[in-house]
Amino acid sequence: MGLERRRTLECMGYAVEKSDDEWRAELSKAEYDVLRRAGTERAHTGEYTDTKTTGVYRCRACSAELFRSDTKFDSHCGWPSFYAPLAEDRVEYIEDRSMGMKRVEVRCAACGSHLGHVFEGEGYGTPTDQRYCINSISMVLEPAQEPAQGS
Numbered sequence: 647m648g649l650e651r652r653r654t655l656e657c658m659g660y661a662v663e664k665s666d667d668e669w670r671a672e673l674s675k676a677e678y679d680v681l682r683r684a685g686t687e688r689a690h691t692g693e694y695t696d697t698k699t700t701g702v703y704r705c706r707a708c709s710a711e712l713f714r715s716d717t718k719f720d721s722h723c724g725w726p727s728f729y730a731p732l733a734e735d736r737v738e739y740i741e742d743r744s745m746g747m748k749r750v751e752v753r754c755a756a757c758g759s760h761l762g763h764v765f766e767g768e769g770y771g772t773p774t775d776q777r778y779c780i781n782s783i784s785m786v787l788e789p790a791q792e793p794a795q796g797s
């Protein structure tokens with residue numbers, strides 16, 4: 647009864663659900679194309695590719711916290727790269743066989759928006775040997791408010 651129903655809801659939906667029309671109205675055309683249509687921004691064009699600012703990267707569609715700047719690293723691939731999400735429950739993984747490749751798509755677990763892809767075993771010297779290759783346009787950086795350390 648009650649429990650059955652709750653289980654179904656948990657399996658089916660995202661915490662943030664909006665119709666396609668609502669997303670179109672809220673997001674710019676470029677944001678919509680990446681977040682809701684799984685597009686990819688062109689390499690080396692994104693706002694956060696080389697950003698070193700300390701802070702938290704939130705989902706541009708729903709503001710869920712996704713990545714922390716301390717897991718961001720220089721992959722030189724042309725997109726912001728992280729070696730881990732802020733927490734495993736912040737993202738979900740979907741097998742993507744488009745473009746003749748087998749890749750793992752990364753989506754926001756709260757709203758289902760497309761973020762990018764995750765690759766592993768590439769030999770980057772990071773703790774996880776994974777590269778979360780994320781579109782800048784899928785995120786908004788919230789700089790940390792802490793006072794400057796050390797002096």
Ligand SMILES: [Zn+2]
Nearest residue numbers: 705708754757
């Ligand atoms: Zn989201």
